Amino acid sequence: MQVQLSPKPAPAEWGEAALLSHATAGWMIHHSEASQIQQAARRLANMGLREVQLTGAWTPSLQWAFAQGFMLSKGEVTLRWADAPDEILQMLEQRLFCANWVRKLTNASPDALGPLELALETVTFLSELAPGLITHRLLKGDALLEAGWVGLHAVGRAGAQAPVMLELDFNPTRDRRAPVSTCLVGKGITFDSGGYSLKSSEGMLTMKSDMGGAALLAGALGYAITQGLTQRVKLILCCAENLVNEQACKLGEILHYRNGVSVEIVNTDAEGRLVLADGLLAAVESGATRILDAATLTGAAYMALGGNYHAIFALDKPAQQAFLAHAERAQEPFWSLPLEPWHRQQCPSHYADTANSRPVKGGGPGGASNAAGFLSRFVPADGAGWLHLDLAAAFCDNGNHLWAPGATALGMVTLANWLQDVEHAS
Template sequence: MSLPHGFTDISSPSLPLHVLERSQLADWRASQPAAIGAWLDAQNFTAAPGSLLALPGESGIGGAIVGIGDPLDPYSYAHAPFALPQGSWQLATALEQAQRAALQLGWGLGSYRFDRYKQPPRSPARLVLEQADAEALDLLAASLRVRDLVNTPTEHMGPDELEAVAREIAQAHGASVEVTAGDELLAQNFPAIHAVGRASHRAPRLIALRWGQADHPHVALVGKGVCFDTGGLDIKPADGMRNMKKDMGGAAHALALAQLVMARKLPVRLTVLVPAVENAIGPNAFRPGEVIATRQGISVEIDNTDAEGRVILCDALTYAGEQSPDIVLDFATLTGAARIALGPDLPALFANDDTLANDWIAAGEQLRDPVWRMPLWRPYLRYLTSNIADLANAGSRMAGAVTAALYLERFVPAGQKWAHLDVYAWNDSDRPGRPAGGEALALRSAYAMLKARYPG
C-alpha cells in the first residue's frame, strides 16, 4: 500500500509519541521517572489542547507529548506534524479505534501542503502507521482531493481539466462519464449552462459520472463548477475576484464525495452532475436584463451576472430530478451572505426534508464536521420577482443565502428529497491542520450520512 504524505511504515526507526488530554497528564506523569516530572514542571507543560513538548533522552530528544482536546476531533491532532521535529514517530499511547482513526485523519490533514508550484520549507514529521484505518485514509484522500482541486489556479483547472479529473476518478472505480459540451448543450436542452459559459474560450459543459448497480438506491450529487468567476459584465472588484479560482469548490466536493462513496463501495447508484464553466467577459457574454431559457422551461431574467452559480445549477438540478433519485445533494460556493451569517467554517444547509437535514446535522456532530441548517423561507421568493420573466436570478441584498436556495428549489421536482450546501471551501489564513487555501467542509459528514442512510 502506498502511504499518504506524513506517514511511514513500521520498519522506520522512530521515537515514542504520547498523546494526552489535560486530564490524563497526572496519571501519565506518575508512571514516569522523576526527571521527566521535573522537565514537565520546568516547561510548565499542562497538555493543553494544541500543545507539544519534546522530552529529553540520552542523546537528544527521547520522545514527545502531544496535548489534545476532543479526542474524536481529527483537528485535535493536526498541529503535530509540523510542530514536531522531522523524523518518524510511533504512537506510545493506547487509543480506542475511533481515536486512532481520528489521529490518522488529523495527522494526514495536518501534513498537507499544496506543493504543485512551490516546495514547503520542511517536510512534516512522519507517523508510523501500525494499524491503518482504511476508512480514515479514504476520508483523507477525498479531503485532500478537494484541497488540491480548489488550490489549483484556473490556468490548470478549467472545464477541460475538471472533466479530466472526473474521468480519472471514474476510471479508478469502474464508473462511466459522459460530457455534453459547447453548442451541444443547446441541442441537448441545457441552455442556462451554455448562457453562463459561452463567453469563455473554454467550452462550457455538463459532466455526468455514473456508477453502481441498477437495483441500489439512487443518489444524485450536483456540484457547482464555475472554474473562474469574474462576475461577468457585473464585474467583481479586484479583491472580490482574487480567489475566484475556488468557485468550483462545490464541484470539488461532489467529485470527492463520489470518490469516497465508490472507494468504500457504499450500496448506492451514483449520478454526479458537474456543470463546468468560466463566467468570463466577452462580446457574447450574457447580460443584465436578458431573459434566458432553462431546461425546466422556467424563464429567468438576469438581474446580476455575478449570481451565475445558481443559473448553471438550475439545469443540472432539473436533469437530476428527471432521473427520480432517492435524494439529491448539491454543493456550491454560492453566496457571500452565508459566510456573513455563519463564517468560513460552518456551511449553510438548506433542505426540503427534515429527516435528510437532521441526519446530516447528526453526522456532522458525530464526525466533528458540522453544518448549520438555514430556513427555506418561501415568502422571500418575492425578492426574485421579475416583471418580464417567471423568475429573476437575484434582486435584493436581503437574506441572500436564503433567496439563492429558494431559487434552486424552484428547479427541484415536487416531492423530491433535496439538500443544498452553501460551502466556502476555503481557509482565509493558516491554522494548525488548516493551511490557507482550499478546504473540504462537511464532506466527511455527508459521507457518514449516506453510509448510515444506505447500510446495505
C-alpha cells in the first residue's frame, strides 16, 4: 500500500481536519508536522495495514515520524522508505534496526529475559555492530558483594536469577590508555514486584519494562556506532529482579556504599536508585568526563509529565542545556525538572546518611527530584558532566494515538547524537 504526503486539506467528505484520505494507489496524509504524521501512521497500523511504501517527497525526519507510529506490539510490519540518497536510506534502516531491538528487548516477557540474558543480549547486539571494538566484564551474584556493589546485590539477592553488573567498553581507538569520553549507566530491573513494598497487581503488570533504561542506552550506543562514533564510551548495566523471598531486602536495612554513604531502606520499591548508585560509582571510577544514567525510575516523573516526555535532571545546567538542544533537533520530547544540591537532603534517615526514599506513597511531593537528589550523592560533589534521565515515556501500557502498546524507544536518537557531540565530550 502506497502512502503519500499532500500539502492540501483532505477532501470535504473526509472531514475538515482529517489526517488521512484514500487515494487511487493507497492513502494520502494531509499534514506535515511530525506528530501528525506519527498519528496517521498509527491509524493505518490500526486499520490492519502491514506493508507500506512511502512515495513522493518525504524528509528523513518525517519518514522517521511515520516509522514510529507504524509498528505493532505483536506481529511484524514492512516499511519501505521513499526515494532518497543511499546514505539517508542507510541511516533510516540503521535507526529502525536499533529502535526495534530496544522495543523487542523491552517487550520481552520476564520469564524469557532475566538479568544475565539482558546483559548477554546487549553484548551480542553491540559486538555485532562493532566487531573487535567491544570488550566486557560480567559480575554476578555474590561476586558483586565481594566487589562492593552492595545496592545491586541487595536488590537482586531474592531474584530467581542472580543479579548481574555488565561493564562494556566500546573503544574505537583500540588504545587501552585512551580516555573514556562518556559513561552510560542503565537500570536493568527485568521484573519489579516492589519487593516487600509490594506493588498492586495492576501496577506490577508492565514491570517487565523496568529494564527500559538499560535497553534504551544500549540501543542508543548501537545507533551511534552505526553513525561513526569515534569516542570511547563505557556502558554499565545494573541488572536484577526485584522479588520477594526469605532473602529479600527488608525495610530498615542499611547499605554501606563504596564511597562511604550509608543508606537506610525505607521502601523496597525504590530499588532503581539503589542499583544506579553502584553504577554511578563505577562510572566515576572510569574517569569519564560525562556520565549519564537512564532509568524508568519514578511514578512521580510520569505524574508530572503524563507519559509524553522524558524527564531530565542535572546540577550542571550548561550540560543539561546542551543535551536539550540535541533533543529539540531530534524532535524528541524531554523536559527539565528541578534538581538542586539541597535535594540530597530530601530523604532523611534517623539511622544512616540518607534513606532511599520517603516512607510515604510515591515518595511524597517532588518524588522524582528527591530521587535525583539521592543519586547526586554518588557523583562528584558539584555534579559536573552528570545527567540523569527519568524515562517517563519509555513504555506505553495500552497504546495511544502515537504509540503501539509497549516500548517506544523514544530518546534513542537524541542520546546517539549527544554521544557523537565531540565538543561537549572533551
